[in-house]
Amino acid sequence: MKGLYCRAATTDAEPKFLIRETSLPEVLGSHLVRVQVKACGLSPLDLKLLDDVGIQRDLIPVGREVAGVVLRVGAKVSFFQPEDEVVGILPLDSPCSGLCDAIDIDEHYLVQKPEKLSSVCAAGALRDGLAAYTALHTLARVAAGHTLLVMDGASSFGLMCIQLACYHGVKVFTTSHSPQQHAFLEQLRPSVAKVIPVFKGPSDLLPAVLEETGGLGVDIAIDSGVRLQEEESEAAKLLPHKHDIISVLGVGGHWVTSHKDLQLDPPDCRSLYLKSASMSFLNHEVWTASTAQQGRYLHILKDVVEKMSAGVLRPQPEEAVPLYEATVAMETVQRHQKRKAVVRL
Template sequence: MKGLYCKSAVSDAEPKFVIQETTLPDALINHQVRVQVKACGLSPLDLKLLSDVGDQRDLIPVGREVAGVILQVGPKVTSFHPEDEVVGILPLDAPCSGLCDIIDIDEHYLVQKPEKLSSVCVAAALRDGLCAYTALHTHARMAAGQTVLVMDGASPFGLMCVQLAGYHGAKVLTTSHSPDTHAFLEQLRPSVGVQEPLVARVIPVYTGSDMLPLVLEETGGLGVDIVVDSGVRLQEENDRETDEDKLLPHKHDIISALGVGGHWVTSHQDLQLDPPDCRLLHLKSASISFLNPEVWTASSAQQGRYLHILKDIVEKMSAGVLRPQPQEALPLYEATVAMETVQRRMKQKAVIQL
């Protein structure tokens, strides 16, 4: 049985991904279940995070968002039975790759997959759904009637945030990075309920539009309650920035767009705030949270809440409330090249069908 792994020992160079043979133990222990994988999502590998938590393995398993069918259950498993369809995210210290035909995983990382939800769809979007829930519910405590600003709403993560915020009655503002994504966001409608636009205003940052005055215009000068970013610029524009970097919001613009008591959820790991930025946050009594979705599987302190979130995500996807953009499934023999592309671009996703 083969799986995809990352050679972490390669320093000062791009990570190298290789196919390796792997074996499973003869018997399952306690709460483990044996799953035949039907689809596996590929997300960028955070090697720095793995190093910080002490994962120093030479071969790091790749592919953690899995959907499949249970073949066998351990002696203490109570939640599942053979032939149940399940979906889940492998923990950081998982010994096997999600791209193996058959894997062993603890039952407490899995939830039932609705019958009409495809394995490819849920494996491709589960992580983005988890990030959206973590940002809007766990960190920002989103409530109906609030105004939410989502950066790059057409990205896989941004789209989940837009739909989740709209479903819970928030007023949604977002930015677009191209004419195509702008048109997509303008035409976005919920699949259930009143067919009104999900986004109150789409700000085309690719045209050079200044985001801050448009946000303040839309909110009557009060600012937004929640900002969710997918990256941020710490410095003013310079010649070394890529075109994608220039589309990211500046940290001071985000803070200025926050209203009194507002909350900024950032995915920027190395965010640095200057004293004027902190002063402005203090004046607004605003706060910042760092979005790290790995904390759910890295710590078992809130395992029940984590499983509740996963279950709600797949149920909303099955009902059409959360509709990820269609993702083309790739065959297993393209997994290495696909993962190299995902790792290089950092924001791209891929899904492998087994």
């Protein structure tokens, strides 16, 4: 049996992805479930995060969002039986690569997959659905009647945020990064109240939001990264400046950021203070890095897959690639040339 692994570079060179032979023990742990993997989602590896939490290995397993069928269950497993269809995210310290034919995973990291939901769709969208749920419910405490600004709404994460917010009666504004994205997001109206094109100029964001909110600003802003300085790379020019995000917040507003190295200067903090506004960091791995709220985590996973099955959440379809293209696909994802890839096994 083969799996995909990453050998982290010791210098500034890019990490290497390679296929390695692996095997499973004959004896299955009492709380473990052996799953035959049908599809696996590939997301960029955060090697710095792994180092921060003390996970240091020569070969790091790749592919953690999995969907498959239960083959065997441990003696004390109570949630699943053989032939059950399941979906879940492998923990950070999992020794298994999700791109193996079969994996062993603790039952408390899995939920039942609805029959109408395809394995490819579940594995490809589970991580973004979990992040959207975390940003809106866990961090921002979204409620009906709130106003929400989602940056880069055409991304897989942004689209999940928009759909989940609209389901709960939230007035949504979003930004587009290209004419093609703008045309796609305009199709979501009237669910989306306003699509703001920032590819013409980032300065259009603040006046557009204030015009739509009567000068009050939004209750919640969610970004996918921000600029810390005015002059940055070409790729960062489409990202909002941190001052723009703070400026569009209303009194008592909440900013959810994915920028892991965000730095706020005293004037930024002063602006947040004057608005009694707050901010949170969205760490995609927080649920699997700690088991303190395992029950809530499983409830979120179950709700995400049920909403995808019911059509409330409609992720952008990812074209599944075969296993022999997994190494090339992961290299592309890691270089951020593509945000997501799904491998069909």
